[in-house]
Amino acid sequence: MLAIPQTSPIFGHLTQFQEVIGPERTQKLREAADAINEILDGGTLWHINSTAAGGGVAEMLHTLLPLYGSLGVRARWMVVGGDTRFFTITKRLGARLYGDPGDGGPLGPAELDAYRNALSAVAAEMREILQPRDVLLLHDHQTAGLVDLLHKEVARIYWRCHVGVDEPNPCSEEAWDFLVPFMPEARGLMFSVDRFVPRRLREAHIEILPPFISPFSTKNVPLDPVAVHACLAHCGLREEAPGTAVTAPALRNPARLIADAPPPPGEPLITQVSRWDRLKDMEGVLGAFATQVEHGYLALVGPDPTGIPDDIEQGLWFDRCHAAWRALPPARRRRVGLLCLSMADLEENAVLVNAIQRASDVVVQKSLAEGFGLTVTEAMWKSRVVVASAVGGIREQITHGHDGLLVNDPQDLHAFGALLAALGRGDVDTDGMGARARQKVLRDFLPDREVITTARLLNATVEG
Secondary structure, three states: EEEOOOOOOOOOHHHHHHHHHHHHHHHHHHHHHHHHHHHHHHOEEEEEEOOOOHHHHHHHHHHHHHHHOOOOOOEEEEEEOOHHHHHHHHHHHHHHHOOOOOOOOOOOOOHHHHHHHHHHHHHHHOOOOOOOOOOEEEEEEOHHHHHHHHHHOOOOOEEEOOOOOOOOOHHHHHHHHHHHHHHOOOHHHHEOHHHOHHHHHHHOOOEEEOOOOOOOOOOOOOOOOHHHHHHHHHOOOOOOOOOOOOOOOOOOOOOOEEEOOOOOOOOOEEEEEEEHHHHHHHHHHHHHHHOOOOOOOOEEEEEEOOOOOOOOOOHHHHHHHHHHHHHOOHHHHHHHHEEEEEOOOHHHHHHHHHHHHHOEEEEOOOOOOOOOOOHHHHHHHHOOEEEEEEOOHHHHHOOOOEEEEEEEEOHHHHHHHHHHHHHOOOOOOHHHHHHHHHHHHHOOOOOHHHHHHHHHHHHHHHOO
């Protein structure tokens, strides 16, 4: 029910990070760490979420915990578990926070009891570990019920919401009806995007804090062309070439490519890397590409559907996408591949995603709704041109026509296909757009902002 993940020092030394952000930002980072330590006064800053692998929160924590360690901050990580019933309810909650009905099931008294019971069992385990001076930072709807269960056990509790909807609707309001009663004992709240803050929580102490990527993580570190080629060959997206083995990490777990043929040499590669999830709309990307784009090869890349324990619908949406691929005319089907990456080795998975993004001529993210969209951030850091939906945090990242391209209505497959076709015709300065995308990430979406904003939140609420 409860796990404490092990993190490795993938972030690199602070001196290495200073080379990226400069001495002034590094000094502010150190000052923020000192402020957090003073507030903790010997306690531990605990980050708590629902999975150690897969999804943006887990990826950030694998970077953030080593960074805190290098700054001298005592920070740790817990992962809460639950049964199928619990994750069915939290999946439903997550969909509704996005304004989507999800599976259409209820969020009534029975679901509330099941949710509370599952978290009560987790809280009992946590009480054996937590100390009175500890501070908890809970992530997302899977952990919200712990506010009420644990606020008397520790110094303070904060709750962070990474998901939301641009415009409230009955679905999102139903989710907030479920979650808001847990919030009164939270000392402060954090949201990725200001638009996600529901009206009924506007009086709370709120900080807006977008997610981040690490420039030194396996998913974002530079790769030489030989390594990129070897990774794509491992996935079936390139022909094998002599002497192109990747040595660190070794590629031991097979990737599964469903395709009639690999991409022809020299053909532009267009990719979307995301979960097999209805809101990521892989099926819509496939349809828009197959019907409107005459050049290029589309690779839809996601995790092994069995490898994400807190998302029980992965298999369903992968099967739907697979069926849509099979239904394509043969000539169009040959220009599309579905790629499943193993989650057995997170480092291996990350290096494959890194290589695929770097090899891509265009990266797409046609989400129907989005919390923030770290796959967009990752591709922008690699100076890729991103074509994405103007939803959620993607709107905070991309300025249309400047550092990426946006389609205003994610349901408009014609407009989305037209943007891809324009890129294929060479109508866009892709080099300049990619360079500006990288600068946006450097300025706004690296880990120092996370530490600095957390220090500000803790300091502002220390007496509250």
